[in-house]
Amino acid sequence: MERNHPPAGKQSMSKKPLFITATGTGIGKTATTTALCWQLRQKGKAVTALKPVISGYTTEDETSDTALILKACGISPTPEAIAAISPWRFKAPLAPNMAGALEGREIDFHALVEFCRDQQALAAGQTIVEGVGGVHVPLNSTHTTADWMQALNWPTLLVTGSYLGAISHTLSALEVLQHRNIPVRAIIISESENSTVSPHETMATLELFVRGAAPVIMIPHMGDSARPNMGDSARPNMGDSARPHMGDSARLWTRWPPLSWICDE
Ligand SMILES: Nc1ncnc2c1ncn2[C@@H]1O[C@H](COP(=O)(O)OP(=O)(O)O)[C@@H](O)[C@H]1O
Ligand SMILES: [Mg+2]
Secondary structure, three states: OHHHOOOOOOOOOOOOOEEEEEOOOOOOHHHHHHHHHHHHHHOOOOEEEEOOEEOOOOOOOOOOHHHHHHHHOOOOOOHHHHHHHOOEEOOOOOOHHHHHHHOOOOOOHHHHHHHHHHHHHHOOOEEEEEOOOOOOOEOOOOOEHHHHHHHHOOOEEEEEOOOOOHHHHHHHHHHHHHHOOOOEEEEEEEOOOOOOOOHHHHHHHHHHHHOOOOOEEEEOOOOOOOOOOOOOOOOOOOOHHHHHHOOHHHHHHHHOOOOHHHHOO
């Protein structure tokens, strides 16, 4: 994976926050977030990962994005831990504005931005925020995820796939980010399952059209989805001591190619 080496002349990213966005939902944001958390921790670095807004969330779901992120950080996904990193939780698997409307509540956009800033100010090391869906998901009746990213202005990873249509989605998303002066740290192609399009050709074509705006990194599909089999559900705290007994939920992030250089100095 030669392409996973740091680009020449990259700037110091130590302790800088990172926002993970994507071309859409189910693309690989959580997989990338958990892999990064795991890799940073393996290097002995402190990491604070947040999933401030989650929809389609139920308390019983041991494989929610929030639970997976906590586990990758070695934290047991207790109700308190979940509430601490995901204050805005909605039941319906819908855009947050619609999911919120069903529950008669709405995200306070400024509180959301403040939450991220405050958590980053408190964090000892790297802060990573997983967004929600793609770059223009309505959060409430006035703001989308693009407004959230713009307000934070944090370095951003744009995760995409190799599915048919991904190139257009990626370039459209990139244009939105660039238009709003949101720094794009890298574009990650997480190879889509059963894609009819070559991920290598997707990468080559994206590199042509991205024109050096950000490095393009390809992550192969790692086989079985890591999400459903929670063989470790009886032992939710997956700290380093749990490694020899890890269930499938942990295997994806341990197999992910090196990405932590994105956060390195
Ligand atoms: N490169 C990959 N290899 C294997 N499985 C992947 C890969 N990327 C994503 N997945 C799986 O695809 C599903 C959707 O990914 P996820 O990270 O949850 O997307 P998002 O957070 O963008 O909604 C999950 O089951 C995840 O484990
Ligand atoms: Mg996710």
